[in-house]
Amino acid sequence: MDLIYASTRNAEEKVTASQAILKGLAGEGGLFVPTAIPALDIDLDDLAKMTYQETAYAVMSRFLTDFTEEELKNCINAAYDSKFDTEEIAPLVSADGAYYLELFHGSTIAFKDMALSILPHLLITAARKNQVKNDIVILTATSGDTGKAALAGFADVKGTKIIVFYPKHGVSPIQEKQMVTQKGENTFVVGINGNFDQAQTGVKKMFSDAKLAKVMDAAGYQFSSANSINIGRLVPQIVYYVYAYAKLYANGEIKKGEKINVVVPTGNFGNILAAFYAKNMGLPIAKLICASNENRVLYDFFSTGTYDKNREFILTSSPSMDILISSNLERLIYRIAGNDAAKNEAFMKALSSEGKYEITAEMKEQLKDFYGNYTTEAETAEVIKDLYEKTGYVIDTHTAVAAGVYHKYLKETNDTDTKTVIASTASPYKFTRSVMDAIDKEKYDSMTDFELVDELSRISNVKVPQAIEDIRSAKVLHDTVCEVDEMESVVKKFLNI
Template identity: 75%
Template sequence: MLYVSTRNDQEKVTASQAILKGLAEDGGLFVPEEIPSLDVPVEKLADMTYQETAYEVMKLFFTDFTEEELKQCIARAYDGKFDTEEIAPLKKAGDAYFLELFHGATIAFKDMALSILPHLMIAAARKNQVKNDIVILTATSGDTGKAALAGFADVKGTKIIVFYPKDGVSPIQQKQMVTQQGENTFVVGIHGNFDQAQTGVKQMFSDKELEKAMEETGYQFSSANSINIGRLVPQIVYYVYAYAKMVQSGAIQTGELINVTVPTGNFGNILAAFYAKNMGLPIGKLICASNENKVLYDFFATGAYDRNREFVLTSSPSMDILISSNLERLIYWIAGNDAEKNRSLMKSLQEESRYEISAEMRSQLSEFYGNYAGENETSSMIRETYQEFGYIMDTHTAVAAAVYKKYREETKDAAKTVIVSTASPYKFTRSVMTAIDEKYDSKADFELVDELAALSGVNVPKAIEDIRTAPVRHTRVCEVNEMQAVVKEFLHM
């Protein structure tokens, strides 16, 4: 299985090379030349553990890893740092199944992929005789940063630098990042939003002079963002696992179509569901849920992707994104894998901050449904779900649940639906608790943690207990135009 760039399909690399590079030389994203088909029947998958399922999916994409290498990476990733044996449990509330992806070390879905990425990367470095230290350079809208820091902390031969919007993450998210241990970790707040952080990181990846200077000092960049195929492929696993477990429990019959609702920012999580569908998993509708930064909703409604709009800070900050990087992989797909056509659309996005796809390309998006939920709808969904079912969800999951409700009302489609629950409510305690009852707004953040525990009957996760008294280690803040200088300073260049 070889990988090509979405902007130049002549550049072909192996899986391990794509993982190491993160981003293609031309700024494109690596995609597999073809999507492989699942080669294990669902009945067999139904009896497998999460780790066994992960191997059956990943072996189809990461074909230059040996069975031993891949199984070792999986075993090290999905171990005791998850607080449930099933890794990704399904919880039914009302007529939906919530796929809880927040049982890892940093209580967000990013753990599902970032627990394995460091192991894949180290194996890939050995395989390709890489002598340089790998510098993981990442922008975060809140969750990727901490999950990547936790994954790479003190991993030999790596350093990790995370940029986050100083005023654009929740207090818990910020505390998780700035208290991160590890001599190879560096966290920087920027005076700007996530899109500016992401653009700054991408510019550094494509800066040839910086690459040369890095090489001379024994470093090379790679990415932990979902632009890295080593992040995206592990995300396919939990859709396959969820479907198999629904068959095992009798919730669905083998072959029965399910819908998937995904709270969406950078488009990686829903793209993984799209890839799973194209591997043969019986998924019907891919329901793309946006918050008030509804650039994706507008794209599915009109065929025009236009980031010329106000950037809104919401209670679901991991979705406060106007440049959804992974959408490029879908655009390449619906352009018939035409790198030139995709390149010209991305050029338009860079120069005019917008592009519009053709009617022919739009016709291939029928399996997607897009909608959005405003702040009041998000709060109402948290409150109603708690009052009706006793289930407490975070703000991002609530956006997805609210959009799913709109989809049901509009289409009357009664297919069983998995709602992807991307973060623990403990990450967004203030927003969650005040949605349930405004009286909680007067309490301090960590008081709210204890109130949430009492209300939900769910123990406070270790990730939260750990940061109650942890000292702040990272205090650096910079302007957007200082990002490169800060990187050079950390690397003593």
């Protein structure tokens, strides 16, 4: 029987997996969630022998039930191929008492590749299944990594266009260069004079604008999303937690059924929500450790039960986490509210009108699997330096936030026996200046960004990724910058409507 997806804000809205992927966002701004979490009913001894692609099919086939075996396997094989620079796709590296799950071996050297390599294939397959005649316009906001990964995935894909909005002064130089040099007749990149939350709000507003949808339809277009609000982004992220556990078991690092902790640097809450879904499928996860930077809205939420975005927005060295509205948290709120769309909608209305909401004591009780904390900028830099000096292993700023929070968790709980996987979400090459400043600011301060790239390669003994080599001399192809209130008119101009 097909698994059905429901809207978090309207109990009446129910769709298939392919329809949920196509729509991206549910009506009234809701998100699609599976009406049940399927069980991972495969013996661990079998999982331990599987390749990444086989694991992906084992997990995704349980969620995307209206895709045929052939359709889904075609999507998986087209996604997880030679565009990844390692056969394992997501290798585990042991360093300083933890296992770093390297999720940055795809074409844009960030974890978003893990899902955005497959989303275009799922979307085009879903469009065919549902007899969609319109071209699909991928409209997305990025805090740095989703943008490039989505652009790379959708560039020149027939029947699609992609428009990416990013905060002009809120991403790293490498992140910006990756986006503004993107080739493809169907790609459009726009910097906004604002922050990520404003970009994301602007995108959501266009999604829920019925008048704009009619104009689009008349012109032969319809919107879909590449953000983690799209369930087609979330489901592929569950895979790598299952794969990591199976690999730990295959390598003799854990016993069958032994629980592990998972630490995730968290901004929009999608990556850690995928780990939560993996746990609810039956994967033996003990604690879900939610790591925040100085924009500590999620840490405060887990500590107090109040989600409050009314605070200063801080630009940090981990820009992909510079977020005050964690969109995917809504999926968790809906679940702990008893899958009650009306209750969830009331919380989201309060967030929209007052900038905050407070969950009930009963709901807070259901968050015991989570542990939240944050690291300061100084602590993040210290973690990078310390790990490099101890082991020679270099991590990026986001992964350092996760490692820093893990150290705080250990200090608070003394839970040294539970094996722990840290989601390493970006290559240090993506944030070279911040990483090298952390290791030795005085020594590297005068170097250019690309001199730092070569120096990082030398000290880490890791080859410069192709994604970085490609942008050394790449021409800027996108130079549009707009105000927040001009986003819709910029979209219309690109689409000639």
